[in-house]
Amino acid sequence: MKRRTFLHRIGSILAVLGITEAEWLSLGNRYYQALAQPSPRKLALLIGINQYQKIPNLSGCITDVELQRELLINRFGFQGSDILTLTDEQASREFIETAFLDHLGKQAKPGDLVVFHFSGYGSRVKLETSPDIIQNALVPANVSQNTQDKKIVNYILEETLLLLLRSLPTDRVTAVLDTSYDAPSTVIGLKIRALQESLAKLATEELGFLKQLKTQKLSSTPIVLAATSEPNQPAREGLFSGFSAGLFTYALTQYLWEFTPATKIQIAFSDVESTLHKLGSKQQPKLLSSQENLSPNLSPKRGEALNSPPSLLGKGAGGLGSFTPDLNYQLLPDSTIGAEGVVSAIEEDGKTVHLWLAGLPPQVLVYYGVNSRFTLKTTEQLILRSRTGLTAKAQIAKIEGANPLQVGQLVQEAVRVLPRNINLIIALDTGLERIERVDATSAFAGFSHVSTVVAGEKPADYLFAKLQETPTRYGLFSLGGELISNTTGEVGEAVKSTVQRLAPKLSILLAAKLWRLTENGGSSRLALKATLEIISGISPRVVMQRETVRTFKTETSIKKSVQARLIASLPTQIVPIGSRMQYRVENQSDRPVYLILLGLNNNHTAVTFYSWETPQEPNTADTKPILKEVVIAPGESLTLPQTNAAFQWVISGPASECEQQLIFSPVPFSGTFAALSTAKYSTAEQQPTGLLLNPLDVAQALLQDLHNASASALKTEMNGTATDSYIWDVNNWASLSFSFQVV
Known part of the structure; x- marks a missing residue:
């Protein structure tokens, strides 16, 4: 026409x-x-x-x-x-x-x-x-x-x-x-x-x-x-x-x-x-x-x-x-294999490329560091040299006989490099008076690993502001304006006093920020699946299911996985108060994997899963339970916690969001368990899912354990990476995120 x-x-x-x-x-x-x-x-x-x-x-x-x-x-x-x-x-x-x-x-x-x-x-x-x-x-x-x-x-x-x-x-x-x-x-x-x-x-x-x-x-x-x-x-x-x-x-x-x-x-x-x-x-x-x-x-x-x-x-x-x-989703990709980005341009030397990295989890992209690596479908590796927002520059690794690079080639994460020095960033609301912002800046500066910015000028994790209904009180809010539980000061209380009482909560929120950086369900090469279930009647009711997706080799296996997720996702992701819960975890890889669970419960308190074991020592009437690592053999599955009358995971109030991270590695979490063991637990606290008493120490030890799990395999390849960075190989860890609403 x-x-x-x-x-x-x-x-x-x-x-x-x-x-x-x-x-x-x-x-x-x-x-x-x-x-x-x-x-x-x-x-x-x-x-x-x-x-x-x-x-x-x-x-x-x-x-x-x-x-x-x-x-x-x-x-x-x-x-x-x-x-x-x-x-x-x-x-x-x-x-x-x-x-x-x-x-x-x-x-x-x-x-x-x-x-x-x-x-x-x-x-x-x-x-x-x-x-x-x-x-x-x-x-x-x-x-x-x-x-x-x-x-x-x-x-x-x-x-x-x-x-x-x-x-x-x-x-x-x-x-x-x-x-x-x-x-x-x-x-x-x-x-x-x-x-x-x-x-x-x-x-x-x-x-x-x-x-x-x-x-x-x-x-x-x-x-x-x-x-x-x-x-x-x-x-x-x-x-x-x-x-x-x-x-x-x-x-x-x-x-x-x-x-x-x-x-x-x-x-x-x-x-x-x-x-x-x-x-x-x-x-x-x-x-x-x-x-x-x-x-x-x-x-x-x-x-x-x-x-x-x-x-x-x-x-x-x-x-x-x-x-x-x-109701079918109309947008189905040309390729069944996902990616973290794509080659958007190639410089004249044929070895330097521009990348578009919109496939990385948003909370990870912020800290994605130089020397991170990506693989192409043709098996070549690209080494990240710089990044600005969603775009980055990378160079092809020196490989004899490497195939010519092409615009449009999908890139998949191979090695994640993150800085060790990561702060919790608090935005100061513009509704605060100048003197209030000065006092808040000074008070937050007293905490290590906490920094402040003016709201709207730089990225932040949380917001410090006045309560709208009571302007003489201050509190900590999510970026979406939701008040974080147990973070409000008294009526008429000074800014510095309110900030100082936030110390325990800031430690918890920074710990959560760190373990969220491990999320890699899309890029991990460990074949794992986890299902969150409510124990009800004869068979458990599925709340949601997560699995690593890049380990499937055929389109048929991918379609089976999608169908399984559909069945698992039909119930609502809502958990009533009082529900008995469990995770069903399947190790579909060819290696034993170790597991740790970390999360925030519905009042923003840190929790973890504890596996208690009572040593069987002869002639000892009073033996104290000790922590042991959770390991899943290749091809095996297990439930957390084991279903019995003694150890049950029951959801308590209030009605709010729960968030949990299941993190896996083929190498034991030695440092993490050492950090867990330093806390003093009473007999009453020896439950399968309970409070995490030292969340920041545990989170930092976890990141180091994942680094150690990859260090030997990447030692020769990553010599140029700074010692103040974490280096994680997608073949050696998986991290699956679960969020659900408690009502």
């Missing part, structure tokens, strides 16, 4: 949208992809808006677009020419909607794969025709129209977007919305992507376009993945090492890089929600599906999403609704 013919056919729609032909043509030839390419094709429209008119700017939306684009090209086989991006001033309402009709609506054919992504503000708006109804809307770059009536907004209704998605002639449609609609009156912590509800009128062009869309045939059943599921969970964006990004987009794309995506969405949401929790946010992704017919005229009540009947809205990973086991 010729360009002039195309414009003539959609002329009426352009007029409705309020855009002239000249304006549309000025965007350039990239909007007009050849329509004669063979089907199925893969088409994407990616929207990211940082710069807005007359409202505060965002920071991570354009990075979101880059994350999606690189993922689609390098992991899912999209052609760059088939991905259209609109950023900042390009992303006006008129251009977004016209680009959808042109790039997606006029090109997509039955069987094609279509991806739509939006990162930016969301809000709520009242329609002039129905003032009692509040509707969800996406906020484009041109927030308002240049008219004398300042109350007219240029928003795109969520209803409009859903109708556009449903109008596409293919069922393989996925949309990702990293935005939210309800803005709380006060916000602490990470920046949110929601504006206060607007009482303004909606542009007549948008209403006319919506009316025209309602007359079209709706044939598609798109999958819409949203960043949040509840009004009190605004979508947030985080500040990382050298870049900002939407937490949901980063978590989702990182999962899709490293793991073979499950065919069922609830499995992906399980991993994504776990990452969001580690990043300090309680966001629970939502699934909005058109599997059932949605009424375009549905009018929501306040607090409900437009076109979102309760049966179609998920409540995070565990509440996707009864239909989700049959």
Whole structure:
């Protein structure tokens, strides 16, 4: 179809949208992809808006677009020419909607794969025709129209977007919305992507376009993945090492890089929600599906999403609704083997390459060090030389007969190098007075391994701020604004006094930060699987399952693994108070492995698993139990704790999040157990899962044990690595993360 013919056919729609032909043509030839390419094709429209008119700017939306684009090209086989991006001033309402009709609506054919992504503000708006109804809307770059009536907004209704998605002639449609609609009156912590509800009128062009869309045939059943599921969970964006990004987009794309995506969405949401929790946010992704017919005229009540009947809205990973086991994930990669990144460019010498490292866990990327190593599918190794944000430079290791490097080659983690000197970073809220920040900085400086930054200027782990309901009290918050239990000072208490009482909690939080750095379920070469279960009745009920995925050799074995995870993930990841719990761990490798469990319980107290053994000594009536290591033989499995009346793991209150890390190594955790043994345990404390009395000492010993496990194998290869670094070989450790909600 010729360009002039195309414009003539959609002329009426352009007029409705309020855009002239000249304006549309000025965007350039990239909007007009050849329509004669063979089907199925893969088409994407990616929207990211940082710069807005007359409202505060965002920071991570354009990075979101880059994350999606690189993922689609390098992991899912999209052609760059088939991905259209609109950023900042390009992303006006008129251009977004016209680009959808042109790039997606006029090109997509039955069987094609279509991806739509939006990162930016969301809000709520009242329609002039129905003032009692509040509707969800996406906020484009041109927030308002240049008219004398300042109350007219240029928003795109969520209803409009859903109708556009449903109008596409293919069922393989996925949309990702990293935005939210309800803005709380006060916000602490990470920046949110929601504006206060607007009482303004909606542009007549948008209403006319919506009316025209309602007359079209709706044939598609798109999958819409949203960043949040509840009004009190605004979508947030985080500040990382050298870049900002939407937490949901980063978590989702990182999962899709490293793991073979499950065919069922609830499995992906399980991993994504776990990452969001580690990043300090309680966001629970939502699934909005058109599997059932949605009424375009549905009018929501306040607090409900437009076109979102309760049966179609998920409540995070565990509440996707009864239909989700049959809802397939549309995004399936070209390769079943995951990666931590890709070769994005090659310098003239042919030996220095640029890498895109969006597949590394976010909490690990921040500290990813020089001399870390990656392997290519052709077995060559790349040595990391420098890193800035998500990009890095690496050099090929000196190997005789090495294959020429190519752009687009996937890279997998081989050796992780991390600094030994890692601090807990506390952000000081900008709502603190200058003297309060000075006092807090001085007080935190009294702790080793703790440093402070101004909130929003540099990455941080937690936030020190005033309590909103009691401004004369201070406390420690997650980056998402959730108060950490047992961290508040008294009313009227001085800043320094509040900070000083935080000493035990700071030690626990730093320890948790350290053991989170071990996570490598995507890259480990140890074949392991762990299942968290509630002991109930005849057979245990599965809560969730984690396993190392890069040890599978065939596509058939991978599909079996995904199916097993689907079965394991059907129950919600919610554990009632009073539940009896256990882990079922399988060693599928050819080596014995040692296991240690570390975690934070539901009041942010450190816990671990203890294996107690009573020595059988003759003629001794009073023998004290001693700690022993947990080891699993090749091909064997075990439960933790062993099911018996004496040792039980029972979940107690309060209702909150629990997080646990299962860490494996083929080498004994000698230093870790030495640190555990220094603590004094009473007989009453000798339970299988109990408090970790010296968490920081144990965490530091654990990192050293993992270093020692790799040292002998890497001694000759890593001579140039600084002695103040940890060096871990993916063949010699695995670390699986479990997060669940206690209710």
